[in-house]
């Protein structure tokens with residue numbers, strides 16, 4: 001039987017290798033504390049500054065060990081609809097890492113006027129923002145709400161181009 005990771009916000013079951021584990025760690029009080037707890041647990045090297053992490057709303061961390069591989073997502077408590085977007089974004093980081101963005105492409109098909117090819121979406125954050133947008137759509141939240149959730153102007157502009165290209169706005 002294939003081992004599956006349940007991505008509860010995207011509504012996707014993704015296949016895992018027998019040595020691979022997916023952990024949805026849920027809400028955490030502090031993104032930075034959770035991040036540093038995980039890197040310490042796995043003995044990972046990192047060059048991430050505390051200041052940079054402090055500003056993020058969620059995280060995805062992958063540990064590739066000799067025998068096991070672990071994927072973690074975690075996020076700050078937030079209200080709806082923001083939390084749909086944040087969780088959808090982090091779940092998409094996981095899909096991206098296991099090369100299964102095609103599962104999200106299939107989910108988006110009914111909502112776009114041309115099929116999304118994630119190979120055309122250059123940067124990782126935009127790919128994951130599109131995943132977050134799908135989580136909004138799935139929860140009947142107007143897509144335009146995303147521009148109130150994403151604060152970075154450059155991220156907003158990048159995403160807007162893709163959403164227009166695929167007819168999502």
Ligand SMILES: [Zn+2]
Nearest residue numbers: 089093125128
């Ligand atoms: Zn991200």
